[in-house]
Amino acid sequence: MAQIEPAPVELDIRGHVARVRLNRPAALNAIDREMDRALGRIWTQVDDDPEIRVVILSGAGDRAFCAGGDMNDPPTGHDGLSFGGGLTGIGGQWRPLRKPMICAVHGYVLGLGFELAMCADIVLAADDAIFRLPEAKAGVIDHCGVVHRAIRQLPYHVAMAMIVASEPLTAQDALRHGLVNACFARADLAKGVDQWIDKLLACAPLVSQAARAAALDGLDRPLGEALAASYPLISAYRDTADQAEARSAWRERRAPLWSGH
Template sequence: MAQVELFIEGRTARVHLNRPEARNALTFGMDVLLSQFWRQVDEDPEIWTVVLTAQGDEAFCIGADMSEARPAAPRLAVGGGLTGIGGPLVPLSKPLVAAAQGFCIGAGFELAMCADVIVAAENAQFGLPETRRGIIGECGVVHRAVRRLPHHVAMAMILTGERIDARAAERFGLVNQLVPLAGLSEAAMDWAARINKASPLANRAAKAAVARGLALPLEAALSSRFEEIERYAGSDDARERDAAIVQGRRPVWTGR
């Protein structure tokens, strides 16, 4: 059985980490599969959202497998979340929901932070153990953490290696929803279903505008024009929006 699996469930793709005996620690082979799957789902017009799940109750992912000999090639999916150490950015233009349980630390925490929505089980714990273990490099996890959490919370986690629990993560705005462990996958898929009620092209345009706008001062972001939004204006979905308004009905999106 593959250590990373891809399931297509209607308009939603589910990428599943399946190495519970090692707390879903990421090997180079898993890294390669993740990179392939991100590209595959991003290029498939029939897929509108992606959900990231992991096998086992104990851990979502404890990070990279440090016992594995490091290959000469740069990692593709960890060390930058969906990017790579020394490698090109591997963005995901479609909405991503992460379902985190148990230990979610190091590169696993980073992988979760790449999501647009995070659903967490009540037993989830988030942490950055790198400095406590004496490991620090071009680790994207610290750069993401200070953008996803209040500055002093992120810095305390970075400098001490101490974890925060699921309730603290929710309080700090890292997590969108806390659920019992047994309901985690269902809750994540429910978020995907809610997202899929919107135009998939409008969602992708909005996500692209947010990502680019965050790199700009607010004034510049407000005055910028975004290619994805302009492209959406000429789409079938935009025409369906207008027709639905005139006809007083709910739009039926096609993603085209």
């Protein structure tokens, strides 16, 4: 009987939470073309499912969240999408998620894996996580979009040390520089993820999505223009059941029950 190969990316949907796990541990979860295509399909499914409110991205195995692109079978983008299934904006059309995403990292977080982590809204790190851009030391560079996020999300000289000298960044330093939200002992990382899931699920999902979209849109505008702009998801929220539930819960002095509608 032929052995069935495991899926390169695992998707587990329970309730309002979608858990996405990179699943090539023998290759340190390096992203090849098959994994890239699988991520594209999963991001579409997650974004199109109105019941999903939180996305968790993690990596299988003990050694790495993701060691970057697979040099033996590098991702090339597909269907016009960028690498990472369209999430990164590298090499094609950028298609960011509408849902808030938590990225839980451990071990090696390199190159394209570092980029995927920076695409998340919340990053939680095990204390053994090592962030690195190996391009300069390896002498390889192609569609190096990761540098644009690194220089925006880290202090200038810290980012430049990573970019021009492949200087690694420990989980503790990443926390100190604000790149990650929290750092946990490796054994406690899953518990930390669950705590953050509870925090997000306690919030109105449509508000989280609308505020997130407005914040990201506003980054591309001068402050005055961002303040004066109107944002479709915020406008649409005014007529939702959750808006009415927020008012009722406030009047009745109780915790709101969000429907996502």
